[in-house]
Amino acid sequence: MITVEMNDDTMVVRLAGDIDHHTAGEIRRYIDERAQIMKPLVLKMDFAAVPFMDSSGIGLILGRIRLLKLWNGKVVLMNISESVSRMAKMAGVFNFATVENKAENTGRGNYKNEYIK
Amino acid sequence: MNILNEATISFVSNSGNEAFARASAVAFLLSADPTVNDISDIKTALSEAVTNAIIHGYKNAKGKIYINLKLFEDRKLVIKVRDKGCGIADIKKAMEPLFTTGGEEQAGIGFAVMQSFSDSLKVKSEINKGTTVTIVKKLCCKDDVKNMTVKRQ
Numbered sequence: 001m002i003t004v005e006m007n008d009d010t011m012v013v014r015l016a017g018d019i020d021h022h023t024a025g026e027i028r029r030y031i032d033e034r035a036q037i038m039k040p041l042v043l044k045m046d047f048a049a050v051p052f053m054d055s056s057g058i059g060l061i062l063g064r065i066r067l068l069k070l071w072n073g074k075v076v077l078m079n080i081s082e083s084v085s086r087m088a089k090m091a092g093v094f095n096f097a098t099v100e101n102k103a104e105n106t107g108r109g110n111y112k113n114e115y116i117k
Numbered sequence: 118m119n120i121l122n123e124a125t126i127s128f129v130s131n132s133g134n135e136a137f138a139r140a141s142a143v144a145f146l147l148s149a150d151p152t153v154n155d156i157s158d159i160k161t162a163l164s165e166a167v168t169n170a171i172i173h174g175y176k177n178a179k180g181k182i183y184i185n186l187k188l189f190e191d192r193k194l195v196i197k198v199r200d201k202g203c204g205i206a207d208i209k210k211a212m213e214p215l216f217t218t219g220g221e222e223q224a225g226i227g228f229a230v231m232q233s234f235s236d237s238l239k240v241k242s243e244i245n246k247g248t249t250v251t252i253v254k255k256l257c258c259k260d261d262v263k264n265m266t267v268k269r270q
């Protein structure tokens with residue numbers, strides 16, 4: 001479900017599936033176990049394969065920002081949808097994390113379209 | 118306004134039922150041919166309310182959660198999420214963005230998200246009796262969306 005890749009000082013975590021309170025705990029443990037050993041300076045969280053996320057995912061992001069801060073690492077959010085971006089704004093996430101979106105990803109709707117069919 | 122459709126579901130406060138609640142609401146909505154954005158907003162708002170009932174209302178102990186969905190002729194959707202948990206002492210304070218009693222991993226924006234992803238939000242609560250959250254959203258028509266894009270071109 002989740003995959004992790006380490007390139008130099010950068011850890012890329014590719015998340016997959018719905019992120020809610022039920023799934024967030026397991027994702028948190030998965031990331032933290034690895035990040036605490038590798039201590040990456042950059043943690044990239046890729047949401048390209050996340051069709052749904054509620055504010056539990058924002059808690060997950062804020063918690064990882066806090067963790068990475070322990071060794072002056074930074075969090076980068078990749079391929080977030082419009083609705084995730086709206087929630088992130090509400091929580092002030094963009095004061096602490098930067099965003100990297102692939103040009104071809106229009107955000108909200110991409111996966112949901114497939115989901116409804 | 119006449120009711121087009123109504124459904125009530127109840128389930129035990131297992132966190133795995135957060136996904137069940139969202140899927141049930143989507144199944145209920147499909148007859149109204151909702152837009153992708155409306156489905157996404159409703160799933161998010163409902164997920165926030167159900168999660169709150171599980172982690173705050175019942176504090177992760179077992180309890181029952183009730184969801185009532187009503188769809189009206191004017192495409193207004195009314196969702197009520199009720200728990201018989203601990204209740205909220207100060208609703209105004211609880212609804213402030215970033216306020217949380219949930220600790221480190223909670224963002225404290227659940228109520229703000231419910232508000233922003235719907236047209237109106239009402240919270241009724243009584244200590245040791247429980248909490249009812251009412252989310253109202255007028256579904257937009259696919260034709261409305263098409264007309265909007267035609268006009269814009």
Ligand SMILES: Nc1ncnc2c1ncn2[C@@H]1O[C@H](COP(=O)(O)OP(=O)(O)O)[C@@H](O)[C@H]1O
Nearest residue numbers: 169173174211217218219223224225227228248
């Ligand atoms: N159903 C509920 N029962 C009891 N308390 C609740 C309920 N829903 C919300 N609360 C209280 O309101 C606060 C804010 O909720 P919310 O905005 O969803 O943020 P979060 O869930 O991240 O704490 C919670 O921390 C909790 O104290």
Ligand SMILES: [Mg+2]
Nearest residue numbers: 165169227228
């Ligand atoms: Mg909440």
